[in-house]
Amino acid sequence: MPRLxxxxxxxxxxxxxxxxxRCFSRNGLERTSIADITAESGLSTGSIYAHYRNKADxxxxxxxxxxxxxxxxxxxxxxxxxxxxxxxxxxxxxxxxDPAEARVxxxxxxEATTDPAVRDIVVDMTDRMRAMVHECVTAxxxxxxxxxxxxxxxxxxxxxxxxxxxxxxxxxxxxxxxPTEGTAS
Amino acid sequence: MPRLxxxxxxxxxxxxxxxxxRCFSRNGLERTSIADITAESGLSTGSIYAHYRNKADxxxxxxxxxxxxxxxxxxxxxxxxxxxxxxxxxxxxxxxxDPAEARVxxxxxxEATTDPAVRDIVVDMTDRMRAMVHECVTAxxxxxxxxxxxxxxxxxxxxxxxxxxxxxxxxxxxxxxxPTEGTAS
DNA sequence: CCGTAAAGAGAATCAATGTTCTGCTTACTA
DNA sequence: TAGTAAGCAGAACATTGATTCTCTTTACGG
Numbered sequence: 296m297p298r299l300x301x302x303x304x305x306x307x308x309x310x311x312x313x314x315x316x317r318c319f320s321r322n323g324l325e326r327t328s329i330a331d332i333t334a335e336s337g338l339s340t341g342s343i344y345a346h347y348r349n350k351a352d353x354x355x356x357x358x359x360x361x362x363x364x365x366x367x368x369x370x371x372x373x374x375x376x377x378x379x380x381x382x383x384x385x386x387x388x389x390x391x392x393d394p395a396e397a398r399v400x401x402x403x404x405x406e407a408t409t410d411p412a413v414r415d416i417v418v419d420m421t422d423r424m425r426a427m428v429h430e431c432v433t434a435x436x437x438x439x440x441x442x443x444x445x446x447x448x449x450x451x452x453x454x455x456x457x458x459x460x461x462x463x464x465x466x467x468x469x470x471x472x473x474p475t476e477g478t479a480s
Numbered sequence: 481m482p483r484l485x486x487x488x489x490x491x492x493x494x495x496x497x498x499x500x501x502r503c504f505s506r507n508g509l510e511r512t513s514i515a516d517i518t519a520e521s522g523l524s525t526g527s528i529y530a531h532y533r534n535k536a537d538x539x540x541x542x543x544x545x546x547x548x549x550x551x552x553x554x555x556x557x558x559x560x561x562x563x564x565x566x567x568x569x570x571x572x573x574x575x576x577x578d579p580a581e582a583r584v585x586x587x588x589x590x591e592a593t594t595d596p597a598v599r600d601i602v603v604d605m606t607d608r609m610r611a612m613v614h615e616c617v618t619a620x621x622x623x624x625x626x627x628x629x630x631x632x633x634x635x636x637x638x639x640x641x642x643x644x645x646x647x648x649x650x651x652x653x654x655x656x657x658x659p660t661e662g663t664a665s
Numbered sequence: 666c667c668g669t670a671a672a673g674a675g676a677a678t679c680a681a682t683g684t685t686c687t688g689c690t691t692a693c694t695a
Numbered sequence: 696t697a698g699t700a701a702g703c704a705g706a707a708c709a710t711t712g713a714t715t716c717t718c719t720t721t722a723c724g725g
Contacts (some may be wrong), residue, residue, distance in 0.1 A: 325511075346672095524703060530703070535684095
């Protein structure tokens with residue numbers, strides 16, 4: 296059967312999703328038309344609908360895209376040999392924030408307040424990120440502060456909560472600055 | 481000249497703005513039509529356009545409405561005789577969060593990422609709120625911790641920053657829960 | 666190397682919605 | 696208390712934009 300090979304198909308999907316993220320970052324979720332994404336991706340209407348059921352589907356893909364990338368950044372630190380202390384972890388996370396993605400991230404939060412599908416994605420991703428931060432903090436407590444693992448896990452919970460909260464607040468601040476940042480491709 | 485007295489006019493404006501906030505809370509900024517607000521407010525299309533230039537204007541009014549109400553809550557604590565310590569302040573602020581307004585608040589953040597007018601409102605309000613928290617923390621440092629005023633103001637800055645950040649994060653969590661909460665009038 | 670069925674382009678459709686317009690009603694002023 | 700200009704209702708309009716349809720092109724399997 297002569298359809299696109301899976302790899303190529305996935306490539307097109309991310310090509311479209313990335314174009315969508317750029318558009319969303321510029322104009323917001325609802326104010327980007329399919330035509331905008333068409334233009335930004337260099338493809339056509341029909342092509343986009345061949346890869347995504349509809350616009351909502353694309354929004355969800357964009358949400359996953361952005362959140363996934365952020366989760367990835369956290370995961371790296373959790374696996375480090377010498378885990379950073381919470382303050383250091385936080386400032387590294389903050390340093391890794393990309394303004395364009397911050398904007399789409401905040402837009403995603405907004406969408407999550409009314410769209411259950413997006414809400415599930417955001418909640419799930421947030422939980423995963425918090426778990427990773429928790430893991431990282433636990434590792435730090437064990438390796439650097441020499442806590443017992445059990446006690447470390449317990450103590451890590453409120454710390455992870457705070458780190459996440461401060462991180463999200465910073466994301467918000469970043470999204471607020473530089474409202475129309477030209478993201479030339 | 482037979483126009484509505486200023487008080488009555490202002491009443492209609494808030495009546496419309498409050499209806500708008502309820503609609504936004506349910507369906508989001510872009511997915512509420514003027515017709516929805518018409519129905520929710522019990523008025524008509526023409527009437528709404530007699531009080532607000534257009535939908536963007538209404539969104540800005542709603543943003544001010546929600547943010548103002550939050551700022552008000554903070555202001556009370558700052559003026560208290562026995563200022564609460566930062567932790568106490570934070571938990572009181574959190575306790576005062578209303579889910580419906582939290583949702584609209586988050587939607588407002590999202591709008592601010594692309595609409596300069598809304599952005600200005602949000603940034604301005606956030607700055608004002610942070611200033612109030614700063615004032616409250618300073619008062620606490622002076623009255624309870626017996627710092628000198630100058631030093632207190634300095635020490636209060638990072639604390640106020642954290643309190644605001646944690647508060648905003650909590651607002652986000654609240655907005656995430658209970659996606660479709662029926663707000664019967 | 667072909668044949669085929671999907672990918673892709675772009676016009677056409679069709680619903681939704683912001684805004685305006687036309688009268689009727691009412692609240693204020695004189 | 697009467698006149699008037701605004702408030703207000705609701706239909707009409709125009710535009711926008713998501714989705715669908717048709718046709719052409721292309722990439723893969725045999």
